[in-house]
């Protein structure tokens with residue numbers, strides 16, 4: 438962790454995130470340096486995360502809270518007006534949840550307005566909810582075909598996939614993060630309760646990240662293969678970087694409503710952890726191109742050191758096949774394929790063969806699916822990691838732009 442990261446309070450970050458949003462389409466603004474460690478903001482007391490902003494705040498919140506949940510839904514809405522009403526309801530409920538609005542108390546002859554999971558008044562717990570839409574929302578139901586973000590498609594089968602239709606795609610995706618699981622369950626149930634006539638749950642995945650805020654001395658969370666995951670992320674506090682790699686901008690040839698949104702790639706990737714645990718450490722490290730404990734690139738000292746591929750053109754130190762080298766060869770051409778990864782680990786018990794059912798809910802946000810996620814995925818095709826993992830679900834979504842001012846709602850410009 439560097440000095441900049443150590444002194445960074447959450448309040449300052451949130452301000453930064455909102456300012457970053459304000460910069461969308463307006464060009465670059467100053468911020469933290471591009472090489473500041475991305476997950477190293479010092480933990481501070483849990484708080485309510487401000488909802489309003491030109492981008493959805495949960496996408497860039499640093500450090501990521503410890504718990505996460507994704508829930509995908511099919512919509513049962515008759516027409517575009519109904520869709521607008523639904524987006525309005527979702528916005529109102531999310532705004533209330535994120536700000537800790539106390540539930541209405543009513544006569545005990547009625548069911549209570551909330552589940553009571555969090556007691557009388559929900560405590561601050563860094564809760565954020567991000568709303569995204571899938572390509573299916575733009576079919577003929579709502580007359581939105583001409584408003585489709587041009588790169589949004591139903592996620593195809595990619596290298597090594599065994600996509601389970603019951604854990605894939607959806608009209609709408611809610612991505613929750615908070616400090617504790619009960620906060621996630623509370624928020625999910627409040628949102629489902631309010632929209633139960635219009636939203637049918639299709640699949641969900643819950644998990645955790647052990648971030649800087651939860652006592653992991655190393656700062657960057659580790660995935661279930663034991664490696665630090667997120668090291669080379671662009672710094673989510675840097676508005677200029679987020680404009681460059683994450684937010685759709687005004688000059689990107691997208692429908693106007695989509696400016697300030699972001700393409701979200703979700704991959705539910707199972708890991709064969711028993712097999713992994715029998716693999717030599719040297720092979721594990723060679724496969725990623727980083728040391729397991731420190732997270733430093735092979736041959737380097739510190740986690741955030743540059744892997745210096747230019748010094749190693751034949752892959753003597755870091756194999757040409759290593760995950761980090763394929764994912765980001767650090768050439769001028771590969772710069773535009775950078776993305777913001779914000780995944781979490783999941784554990785779902787075990788399968789019928791007695792193997793642990795664990796993995797990574799990979800999530801990345803990017804300005805262009807083609808230039809970022811799909812370009813990286815194409816470079817990773819055939820990598821050695823494929824032997825240890827199996828993508829089983831997920832989908833491509835588009836995270837809606839934020840709500841810049843009270844009185845507006847998520848997706849209002851899409852359905853207008």
Ligand code: HEM
Nearest residue numbers: 664665666667668669670706761764765797810813814826
């Ligand atoms: C279970 C599957 C995966 C695991 C366990 C995994 C793990 C890792 C690890 C340990 C790192 C190095 C530390 C870091 O910079 O975060 C890394 C880097 C990275 N991964 Fe993955 N990853 C997986 C899948 C993917 C997928 C599907 C993509 C995108 C298609 C991807 C894209 C990247 C990128 C862009 C980097 C940063 C490379 C750099 O700039 O140095 N990863 N991953």
